Amino acid sequence: xxxxxxxxxxxxxxxxxxxxxxxxxxxxxxxxxxxxxxxxxxxxxxxxxxxxxxxxxxxxxxxxxxxxxxxxxxxxxxxxxxxxxxxxxxxxxxxxxxxxxxxxxxxxxxxxxxxx
Amino acid sequence: xxxxxxxxxxxxxxxxxxxxxxxxxxxxxxxxxxxxxxxxxxxxxxxxxxxxxxxxxxxxxxxxxxxxxxxxxxxxxxxxxxxxxxxxxxxxxxxxxxxxxxxxxxxxxxxxx
Numbered sequence: 001x002x003x004x005x006x007x008x009x010x011x012x013x014x015x016x017x018x019x020x021x022x023x024x025x026x027x028x029x030x031x032x033x034x035x036x037x038x039x040x041x042x043x044x045x046x047x048x049x050x051x052x053x054x055x056x057x058x059x060x061x062x063x064x065x066x067x068x069x070x071x072x073x074x075x076x077x078x079x080x081x082x083x084x085x086x087x088x089x090x091x092x093x094x095x096x097x098x099x100x101x102x103x104x105x106x107x108x109x110x111x112x113x114x115x116x
Numbered sequence: 117x118x119x120x121x122x123x124x125x126x127x128x129x130x131x132x133x134x135x136x137x138x139x140x141x142x143x144x145x146x147x148x149x150x151x152x153x154x155x156x157x158x159x160x161x162x163x164x165x166x167x168x169x170x171x172x173x174x175x176x177x178x179x180x181x182x183x184x185x186x187x188x189x190x191x192x193x194x195x196x197x198x199x200x201x202x203x204x205x206x207x208x209x210x211x212x213x214x215x216x217x218x219x220x221x222x223x224x225x226x227x228x229x
Binding site for chain 1: 122150157159161162165217219
């Protein structure tokens, strides 16, 4: 499809395990964002990639969280030594370039992560 | 600190009624204000957006009203329908070199048939 694709759609894992979440942005979109959405709450910014620039990691909650992106394609968000408070929906979004009214963010349907 | 404050947390409206969701912000550097609609199990989808150089923007049954001096903006859904039942998020960002949106906490709208 032409939209942002995320996988897996659901992930259940035990506390202490590492997880890797994947995001395929819309083709040609240079900007990619990761957000965390806890149950009943708004979206919490995690990290932003723009082309080949250094990513903005200012939203990552701890050093257990990291993300990579190869060029302007797929991104992976990795959470090491998962904790129960990491349970949330992780949303990925992409946009053509810097966020503007003519270049809005397009979201994937998210990965629902549950830590037992 | 919540950059964008949204209310109410939940809203129940009769079919055909007007749904109103309010947001407020502090940072006067914000210059792009989108609204997103999110259905259960889906990602947010852009619904309508406004820039601060206009006071109102209308698209179909959806209208954004913007009050720059009060640093407030609101979403009005006219003739609300059961299919409008979803969670609505307001957001704000800087357009120049923007790297992320600041989201409100969301409003769960239920339209009763």
